Amino acid sequence: MKFAYRFSNLLGTVYKNGNLNFTPDGNSIISPVGNRLTVFDLKNNKSETLPIEGKENICHVTLSPDGYTMIAVTDDGEAMLCSLISKSILGMHHFHRPIHCVQFSPNGKKFAVTRENMVDIFHAPGRTREFNPFTIYKKFHGAYDETTCIDWTSDSSAICVGSKDMNTRVYGAEKFTNLIVFTLGGHKGAIVGSFFVTNSLNVLTVSDDCKASFWESDTELKDLELSQVGATDKPAKKKSGKMNKKGVDMVKYERIEKQKLRSGSVRMTCAVFHKANNLLVTGYNDGGFLLNEMPGFNLIHSLSISDQSVKSVDINLTGDWIGVACSQQGQLLVWEWQSESYVMKQQGHFNNMTCLEYSPDGQNVVTGGDDGKVKVWNTNSGFCFITFNEHLSGISGVSFSQNGQVVVSCSLDGTVRAFDLNRYRNFRTFTSPRPVQFSCLALDPSGEIVCAGGQDSFEIFVWSMQTGRLLEVLTGHQGPISCLSFSSSRAMLASASWDKTVKIWDVFESKGSKETIHLLTDVLSLTFRPDGQELAVSTLNAQISFWNPYTAVQTGSVEGRHDLGYSRKDTDKVTAKKLSEGKYFNTLCYSADGKCILAGGQSKNICIYSVADQILMKKFEISCNRSFDGMEEYLDRRKMTEWGSLALVDAGEGDQDGVTLNLPGVKKGDLSSRHFKPEVRVACVRFSPTGRAFSATTTEGLLIYSLDHNLVFDPFELEMDITPANIRKTLHNENFSKALMLSFRLNEQNLVEEVIENIPVKDIDVICQNLPNVYIDKLLNFIATQIESSAHIQFYLIWLQCLLMQHGPQLKQRSQSLMATLRSLQKNVTRKYEDISKICDHNKYNLQFIQVLSQTCQIEGKRKRKTNLKDITKQTSDNESEDDSVNESEADINMALEEQSESDSNTEFFIP
Structure with missing residues (x-):
């Protein structure tokens, strides 16, 4: 397995803070x-x-x-x-x-x-x-308070700057004799936006008290006069506000219109002006935004996206799409105001993400958060396409069914819900006899049994997916259930608890536990290897131990405390090394081949360990954002005062946003009115079923890391004579099998593609029959990659069909080692099938119309031919009397043609 994983995408968070920006083409x-x-x-x-x-x-x-x-x-x-x-x-x-x-x-x-x-x-x-x-x-x-906004004229000669001192100032970007600075007042609130009108010095200003003013200048842009180079005279104070001491008329403004955009106690938070179409878009703290046409302030639209403040608005180049963002809800939408429809509407988890799970084909990811929402994301597009809001409290576990059509989630509200991804509805709700906060979830490989562990009752509840009936209540743990996992090979359930034990249950045969594994500290997470022959357990002392689930014998362990790294929070009073004793892994996941294990926890690091060697293979740092707590290793002396750290000092500003001291007991999200600095941590990690990516739910969002094969040169059994030139020579000699194996040994993507696509279709069957097993695996992996991007779909499907038909039994025996490749094949073939199906569905009615049109044309043509035939038959009898005259005329015409051909044969032509 390769470890060249790189950051690929960030899902689960679509907007946090700052301003939106449309690209110049307006499409992004x-x-x-x-x-x-x-x-x-x-x-x-x-x-x-x-x-x-x-x-x-x-x-x-x-x-x-x-x-x-x-x-x-x-x-x-x-x-x-x-x-x-x-x-x-x-x-x-x-x-x-x-x-x-x-x-x-x-x-x-x-x-x-x-x-x-x-x-x-x-x-x-x-x-x-x-x-x-x-x-x-x-x-x-010149401003008496902080400057807030800025805008340029169309020719980049002047700027207007708004400030919190309720004034807007117009400056000359160059040194002009008739414009140095001009101050525009009249507002009673901080300036939110100030904008120049197209090709003029006219200014539009808006303030946070929802008032807008339009200022007209008596000077055109072309009338701005550049001062001479080397001139030292400074303009004197203007006499009557018109001229300087040289007698040059200075730029003067006059307010010609003033408008109150909204009434009441609503405050304006952001504004943008589209100069080409004279459209003003303003956002407010109650979640509403207005669209006005200038200069008459005519209201075109008034909408509301939520009950939270609009943080940023923007409009694209053509003026058709408006982008609106809300930071408290993590919401971003693009609205087309002419058709009154949404171009994009996305919202992330506005609180911590707690869990995730990949679909069996790896195309989708389901996430749950403390906001009580279950979201399903497409890994290809990065968009959330469905959100389920039925839960009333934080989500503690999510899982996909084996066919990928059902999502099951458990929550602290005491319910386990099943959602249908075809009809997008909650079709089953599982509850316990008495209210229980569910902390973990597991589905058996067949998808018929649902299990959930209690956080306060220390019991495991077993339901039937088909009937929704409670089948069993498994008791025996003496602490909260922290994790559940089903084995893929047998109906075996493993449960972890804070009572320092791991219990193995046979859900179908007996009520009691078959095996009990005792550990030294609380158990936080566990997972079965994909083949079900090994169990990995994470404990509170930052150790990962490996067990045989059938004999309850430990086969290995990994010490991960030092791999988690050292870090301290701003409010901590001890060193980072001392704090590392309390760090641990709270989530585990095996790779698709079972050779490596991925671990994350109360740290900014994600670790990949080799199970066989029990050593750290690679460590990923999820973020370098110092806006999170727990990023620094050493105490910042610059933040120390005589009363201690600034983070421990209450500035006495009550519930203002500037206070960094969080309320006691607040550990997740902004649940108090005071400012909260989130702590960096990893809540859940999962490998993709294809093995080419892994995801982690972190404080930042859902991070996806993927492999980049194009940058890695990884030959297989390379020899001196295996070169691109020799491979191409072998291919030219039509020794296709040897050329294919040599290209796989060199392992260059472009060269393998060149060799395979030059092999005739009639030789594919023979080549697949004689190919060794090691090259069959590499060929399957290559085909899985090519189907995703290649246009030769049928060609590669022929290769795939020949491999599966001739080597099917062998591949079935080695299915566990080839699971990642088979999952990748399933994912890419399914995606191509869906894409082609959409094209066919789109063209189906066009083809039907063309077919009906052609049939109509054929019928019309037959009708016309019958009519013409009748007319010809009728005219034949009338023309019989004229045959003699016609024969004479034909003889004259033939004689004239013979004379013309003789004259042509006597003519000479010059060909240059």
């Missing part, structure tokens, strides 16, 4: 997700999380006009210059202050940053050859 929207960025492709219905990670949460994002570069700023003022082509960080700059807004100029030559009460203008990176990509051009002062 960029959403900040913690310290990462997710791009939602609205045209192809896909999402991708960029492999760009900040040290803290990203608060603002801006794109260059060409869409090639992007600047992302974190909460602590660190700016990252990123390339959307290579998806990498090109440069970094630290402002050392919180940044409210960043925006590129329309010509792409500069960008402006609002910092404290100042505005900084930088040269845009990439436009000039500079060692430092962030080269400052100008600084503007």
Whole structure:
């Protein structure tokens, strides 16, 4: 098994904080997700999380006009210059202050940053050859409070800056003689947005008290006068507000319209103005957003997405799609206002994610969270396509049935529910005789038996999936049940408990436990190997032990305390090394071949261990986001005061957002009115059935890591004479079997594809018959990969059919070792079948219409031919009397043709 797993995507969280940004083409929207960025492709219905990670949460994002570069700023003022082509960080700059807004100029030559009460203008990176990509051009002062928003004129000659001091200031980006700075007042609240109107100096301003003002300038953009180079005269105070001492008319503004957009105590939180269509979109703290047409403030639409505050709005290039985001609910939607329909509507878990499970074919992932929601995500598109809200409390366990059509979940509300993925409904609810908080869940391989463990009753409840009737109550544990797992080979159930025991049950034969395994500390998690011949158990002392489930004999153990790493929270008063004694693994998962085990717990690290060697193979760090608690190993002396750490000092601001001291007992989510800093941890890890990816539910969301085979050179039994040239020579000599085996030994993806696709179809059957077993496995794995992306579907299906027909019994005997490959084949063939079925369904009615049309044309043609035949028959009798004259005319015509041919034969032609 290879360990070249890399971060692939982030699911479960669609928006957290910051501003939305449509790409210049208007087909994609960029959403900040913690310290990462997710791009939602609205045209192809896909999402991708960029492999760009900040040290803290990203608060603002801006794109260059060409869409090639992007600047992302974190909460602590660190700016990252990123390339959307290579998806990498090109440069970094630290402002050392919180940044409210960043925006590129329309010509792409500069960008402006609002910092404290100042505005900084930088040269845009990439436009000039500079060692430092962030080269400052100008600084503007004048605001009495923090600057909040910024906008450029259409020709990038001036900027307008809004501030919390209720004023908007217009600055000249260049040195103009008739424009230095002009202040626009009249508002009674902090400025939320200030915007220039297209091709003019007219300004639209909106404030958080829901009021908007329209300001008209007496000067056109073309009338701005650049000052001469080397001029030292500074403009004097304006006389009557019109002229400077040189007699130059200064730019003057006049408010021509003022409007109250909404009444009551509602506050405006965000605004965006589409200059081409004169559309103003505003968001409010009650979850509503308005669409107004300017300059008359005509209300077009008024909608509400939730009862929580709208954090950010944006509008695409054409003005058709509006993006709206809500951070408290983790909600993001794109609305097409003309057709009044949703282009995209996604919502993640707005609280901690607790569990996950892959579908048997690996196409879908189901997740459960503390918010009581069960969500099913498509791993290919990254979108959630169904959410079940029937549970009333946090989800503690989820599972798929064997056919992948049923999702079962257990919750702390005392119910176990089964959901149908075809009709999207809750078709079965399992309950206990008395209320019990269920902490774990397990389904037997056939999908007929459902088991759930109690957190407060220490019992295991067994139900029938078909009837929903309670079949058995298994007792014997003396502590809360922490985990359940069914064996895939026999009807054997293993249960783990805080009473330091693991019990093996035979659910169908006897009521009592068959075996009891005693351990030194509380048992937190367990799992069977895919073949059911081994049991892995995780305990409170950070050890993973391996047992034979039939004899209850320990076969090995792994010490994982040091692999979890050292970390401390801001409020901890002891060292990270001392705190590591309390860390442990709370989730385990075997790989598809059973050779490795994946473990995660109260740490930012995920570990992969080799079961045979009992050593650590690789460790993954899930995040470097310092906005999470438990990321630092050492105490930050800069946060120490004479009263102790800043995290332990209550600033006395009551329930303001700035207080970092959380209320006692609050450990999950923002359940109090005070600010809460989430702790980094891994709640659940699972390998994909195909073995090419694994997922982890973390504080950040659902992280997916996948293998990238294109970057790994991994030959098999390589020799000196096995080269691409020799393989192509063997293929040219039509020695197809040898060329195929040599290409697999070199293990170059493009070369294997070239060899296979040059083999004639008539020789496939013979080659499959004589292929050794080791190459059969490699060929199956290659075909599974190619079916996913290749256009030659029928060709590879012929290969697959020949392999399965001729080597079916052997493959069945080795099914456990080939489980990952077979799952991958099932997944990709099913996906291709669904895609082709959709195309056929779409074209079915067109083909029926064409068929009916062709039949109608044939009938019409036959009718016309019959009519013409009748007419010809009628005319024949009339023409019999004229035959003599016709014969004479035909003789004259033949004579004329003979004369013409003789003259042509005597003519000479020149051919150059």
